[in-house]
Amino acid sequence: LKLATWCGPSARVGAMSPSEFLSSPPVGTQIQQGKSSSSTSGGGETLSGAVRATASYGATSGVAKHEDEEADLPHSQWVIFIRHAESRWNRAQADYSIVGLLSENDHGLSEDGRLQAEELRRRVRVVDKLLAVDEGDDDEDVRKDDGSLGSTTPVQWTRLLLKPDRIYSSPFTRAVCTACIGLGDLLSDERPLVLLREAREQKNIGGADSTGVAVGEEIPVRVASELKDLYEGLSEQEVVVEEFRGLQVDVSSCREEWWGAMTGDEEDLIRARVAAVVDQLRRTRGSQPGGGGVAILVGHSLFLRTIFQSFLISGEHRDSMPVGVADALCYSLLPFCGVVATRFEWDEAGTPKIREALPLLGTQLRPPDLSSSRGGGVMGSLSQLTGCACSRKTTGSCNTM
Numbered sequence: 001l002k003l004a005t006w007c008g009p010s011a012r013v014g015a016m017s018p019s020e021f022l023s024s025p026p027v028g029t030q031i032q033q034g035k036s037s038s039s040t041s042g043g044g045e046t047l048s049g050a051v052r053a054t055a056s057y058g059a060t061s062g063v064a065k066h067e068d069e070e071a072d073l074p075h076s077q078w079v080i081f082i083r084h085a086e087s088r089w090n091r092a093q094a095d096y097s098i099v100g101l102l103s104e105n106d107h108g109l110s111e112d113g114r115l116q117a118e119e120l121r122r123r124v125r126v127v128d129k130l131l132a133v134d135e136g137d138d139d140e141d142v143r144k145d146d147g148s149l150g151s152t153t154p155v156q157w158t159r160l161l162l163k164p165d166r167i168y169s170s171p172f173t174r175a176v177c178t179a180c181i182g183l184g185d186l187l188s189d190e191r192p193l194v195l196l197r198e199a200r201e202q203k204n205i206g207g208a209d210s211t212g213v214a215v216g217e218e219i220p221v222r223v224a225s226e227l228k229d230l231y232e233g234l235s236e237q238e239v240v241v242e243e244f245r246g247l248q249v250d251v252s253s254c255r256e257e258w259w260g261a262m263t264g265d266e267e268d269l270i271r272a273r274v275a276a277v278v279d280q281l282r283r284t285r286g287s288q289p290g291g292g293g294v295a296i297l298v299g300h301s302l303f304l305r306t307i308f309q310s311f312l313i314s315g316e317h318r319d320s321m322p323v324g325v326a327d328a329l330c331y332s333l334l335p336f337c338g339v340v341a342t343r344f345e346w347d348e349a350g351t352p353k354i355r356e357a358l359p360l361l362g363t364q365l366r367p368p369d370l371s372s373s374r375g376g377g378v379m380g381s382l383s384q385l386t387g388c389a390c391s392r393k394t395t396g397s398c399n400t401m
Helices: 018-022 088-094 099-102 111-133 153-161 173-182 218-230 237-244 267-282 301-312 325-333 377-382
Strands: 002-006 011-015 053-054 074-083 166-169 193-194 246-250 294-299 338-344 353-360
Touching: 002 111, 053 166, 074 173, 074 267, 074 301, 088 099, 088 111, 111 153, 111 173, 111 193, 153 267, 153 294, 153 338, 166 246, 173 193, 173 294, 173 338, 218 237, 218 246, 218 301, 237 377, 267 294, 267 301, 267 338
Parallel strands: 053 246, 074 294, 166 193, 166 294, 193 246
Antiparallel strands: 002 011, 074 338, 338 353
16 A cells, blocks of 8 residues: 655655554644645535434533542543644635635635545545554553553554544534544444534634534534535535434534624633533543543644643653654644644543643644744733734734634
């Protein structure tokens, strides 16, 4: 099987083992992506009964903590974060299109975004086939001989990615579409897509891209309409829409207005949402050591970076991570459809830390521009409003959300 990987300024192509392909390139390397010549039509009709929206699936937003559960919660969880594919908002930013930025709320995927999500699905299928024939021992238990947890290898991480216990997503259309296209082979009746209102993107004043449109069962109906428009004129349209109709989507945390006020999110609110998401992730149950499980969360660049800054920035475990990964996660933004595997660990006081972090499936982490960091805590980067049409970054090449 021939696969291309980027290991530096130029590419090399060759016969690769699973461990080579599953390991992502060093921080700072680049990968070229072509653009599609086909166009995307906007809008779309409402599709009734497009998907089965379940009432609840495990714990979601606002679930009360039970004392008997708290004492029995796992102390380790394996969490895989994925940034959504390019949205029409992102495309409008790149094109300096004010009309594209402000003409709609809750922007769906762009044409390039569709291709990125499809590429994510292709990579998932490739590694599934690779691991099916791999005779290595990387699927062994991650515990050391003394019972402590050792570092998870890229192959082990990818096996976990292929068999998650929970799949979560932000309720925004761009995230749900990315999850349904990119992770479609992992979703099932036993493993539905659970929407977490707290995982929505951080919102600036006005933020059309971070202003929702639908609530509850209206969300999957809207997503079905978006998918139909996204695949307009393509042979896959009917298959994609029918596949989505067969999915279960848990909307129980989003039955009321779930997006932030027009005035934007305050830092305290963002911190509270981060804590709620991490608490939800800790409640994942699976077959991992200590009773923990594997969760996938499809989210947004700023919110995911805030998670990394909150639980990774202390740096006490960075020596065990690949060079540059921790700084890239804390001070840069994940690329579209970027995949990062992390292992959270809670101490006896219930304080979480990220013990491991590793990019997967060829994810290209951007080297951090530490010279542009200006303090201000977690929200420091949001307080700088110059040099960007959307007021989200200090640089002229804003590519957030």
